[in-house]
Amino acid sequence: MRFTETFVPTLREAPQDAELISHKLMLRAGLMRKMASGIYSFLPLGLRSLEKVKKIIREEMDKAGGLELLFPTILPKEIWVETGRWDIYGNEMFKLKDRKGREFCLGPTHEEAVVDLARGELRSYKELPKTFYQIQTKYRDEIRPRFGLMRAREFLMKDAYSFDADEEGLEKTYNKIFNAYKRIFKRCGLTTIPIEADSGAIGGKVSHEFVVISEKAGESDFVYCPKCGYAANIEAAKSADAEEENGEMQPVEKVSTPNAKTIEEVSNFLNIPKKKLVKSLLYKIDGEFVLALVRGDDELNEVKLKNLFGGKFISPASEEEVKNLTGAQVGSIGPVGVNVKIAADKRVSKMKNFVTGANEDGYHLINVNIGRDFTPQVVVDIRNVKAGDLCPKCGTPLELHKGIEVGQTFKLGTVYSKKMNAKFLDKDGKEKYFIMGCYGIGVGRTLAAVIEEHNDKYGIKWPVSVAPYEVEIIPLNMSDEDISGTAEFLYKDFEKEGMEVLMDDRNDVGAGVKFNDADLLGIPLQVIIGRTFKKDRKIEVKDRESGEKTLVKLNEVKEFVKKKITEKYNALNE
RNA sequence: CGGGAUGUGGCUCAGCUUGGUAGAGCGCUUGGUUCGGGACUAAGAGGUCGUGGGUUCAAAUCCCACCAUCCCGACCA
Numbered sequence: 001m002r003f004t005e006t007f008v009p010t011l012r013e014a015p016q017d018a019e020l021i022s023h024k025l026m027l028r029a030g031l032m033r034k035m036a037s038g039i040y041s042f043l044p045l046g047l048r049s050l051e052k053v054k055k056i057i058r059e060e061m062d063k064a065g066g067l068e069l070l071f072p073t074i075l076p077k078e079i080w081v082e083t084g085r086w087d088i089y090g091n092e093m094f095k096l097k098d099r100k101g102r103e104f105c106l107g108p109t110h111e112e113a114v115v116d117l118a119r120g121e122l123r124s125y126k127e128l129p130k131t132f133y134q135i136q137t138k139y140r141d142e143i144r145p146r147f148g149l150m151r152a153r154e155f156l157m158k159d160a161y162s163f164d165a166d167e168e169g170l171e172k173t174y175n176k177i178f179n180a181y182k183r184i185f186k187r188c189g190l191t192t193i194p195i196e197a198d199s200g201a202i203g204g205k206v207s208h209e210f211v212v213i214s215e216k217a218g219e220s221d222f223v224y225c226p227k228c229g230y231a232a233n234i235e236a237a238k239s240a241d242a243e244e245e246n247g248e249m250q251p252v253e254k255v256s257t258p259n260a261k262t263i264e265e266v267s268n269f270l271n272i273p274k275k276k277l278v279k280s281l282l283y284k285i286d287g288e289f290v291l292a293l294v295r296g297d298d299e300l301n302e303v304k305l306k307n308l309f310g311g312k313f314i315s316p317a318s319e320e321e322v323k324n325l326t327g328a329q330v331g332s333i334g335p336v337g338v339n340v341k342i343a344a345d346k347r348v349s350k351m352k353n354f355v356t357g358a359n360e361d362g363y364h365l366i367n368v369n370i371g372r373d374f375t376p377q378v379v380v381d382i383r384n385v386k387a388g389d390l391c392p393k394c395g396t397p398l399e400l401h402k403g404i405e406v407g408q409t410f411k412l413g414t415v416y417s418k419k420m421n422a423k424f425l426d427k428d429g430k431e432k433y434f435i436m437g438c439y440g441i442g443v444g445r446t447l448a449a450v451i452e453e454h455n456d457k458y459g460i461k462w463p464v465s466v467a468p469y470e471v472e473i474i475p476l477n478m479s480d481e482d483i484s485g486t487a488e489f490l491y492k493d494f495e496k497e498g499m500e501v502l503m504d505d506r507n508d509v510g511a512g513v514k515f516n517d518a519d520l521l522g523i524p525l526q527v528i529i530g531r532t533f534k535k536d537r538k539i540e541v542k543d544r545e546s547g548e549k550t551l552v553k554l555n556e557v558k559e560f561v562k563k564k565i566t567e568k569y570n571a572l573n574e
Numbered sequence: 575c576g577g578g579a580u581g582u583g584g585c586u587c588a589g590c591u592u593g594g595u596a597g598a599g600c601g602c603u604u605g606g607u608u609c610g611g612g613a614c615u616a617a618g619a620g621g622u623c624g625u626g627g628g629u630u631c632a633a634a635u636c637c638c639a640c641c642a643u644c645c646c647g648a649c650c651a
Contacts (some may be wrong), residue, residue: 013586017644143649444651477609512611530610
């Protein structure tokens, strides 16, 4: 492709509303433009890269036994009502009505759609397993779109859904897709870590997220064990248990703690370390109240708490509700003598003689003990793991990182097939629910993550597999016929060879602009025709990734470039 | 939705405190000179100052409302 014939509106400065490096570079390199908040247009170069990611995904999904199909974007309300997600997704969905008033939504995901298809078409175990996938535009009216393609409201997603006859089948399918995911991201040049995850709103049991470590652009907090490799999303992360405290139980005492409400204040006022206090938090889960207890120096993880009760909605109780239920204000509430369900963190259960609110404004209780003074209904892990906590598998201190979630896999089991009554006839002649899995990859986000991982202060450094072009020819002076003629020759020769080549044939810009644009665009190899060529017929080939420059004779350029490209592909495939 | 900020040619921004003419750099158009790291030169084009209302002889500037965008939090590929 000739530069003058395509459309690459590069920007010298990044538009102000871009924050992330990848977002800035995508705008500056002319890959995309914003249409509205969280809604983007792809321009020719951006589209080429996007298509390459899609192609890699297709190849690996097909290899893993996936069957591509395409569901509609517009989905009828009815199937969502069946699973209850019309309300659960709620405001996240873009909803619309047709002229007759029938309600629809723009699909935020397609579990309902596939199950609806499967229950009508798959009837026998003989037709299983089946894995369907599509690459399609999804719509989620995000509370807060941000970071360009990282969190968009309209985005491309590859979503796959598997149907198996039994758990062993699902296990096999899950592993196949899991491995396909590893290869997909590897081929895109991404360094991903599969982490154990919570299954969230989608439902199900086992789930993994594929994350790219990025402290800046990452939105997913996860723990990582540098020794054994244990990795888990903060919502699913475990840590080794705390040690049982010993000592005799002391008699409970009510002490006055005027104006001391936060853990910090109470700890200072009583001169007792935070880890000897217990934080009491009143929550409302699907309309029911739960008092959650965590150690004073810990933080509650709402998702863990919610999952514990199989809840759908969770929110802290209002000040008024707190007052009504405990008789005290937030800051003075505690587990002793209240008539609510109590969920204590495992660490709290190891504590002796601790401090809690007294359910009376301005007072706390000291020397409180579980079993004697109150009994929690459940004792479970509901705290956030912190950096330095010990790995649950090998005892090494854990690291805390942020990552970009580029993909997620779930073992759904029968959550959806039951709700939508999707059954098949098994070997034994009995009707059974499909055992399902679902698997997503954010295509645009993957592209953004690639740029996030491969850039320098000059611009993008595309891995060859997803670069818009493999090589860029840069004739520095188009009015010099020796140079432009040579460029033209190489351009045609490269194309004939099947290489994807871009030639910066602009006549009206100086060498500086061409160099800067080339570095910004990040095509892996630059073939520079200018001074060195005029002097001794040598062409300079620059590797954008390493910055390495090699002078090559004209008649050897093609082979040299070809070899470099092959090497680059091989490095991503190994 | 809570907190913070911004809105002025295509892009980055100044002007607003103290009301009176809309500005700069980059980009764009035309001609000429240049041609290895965002060149030089001459002449040009281009703006409802986010929208609506108010105050005033007069509003980009002061007041009110709304909208949009971005950042921090709750949600998620």
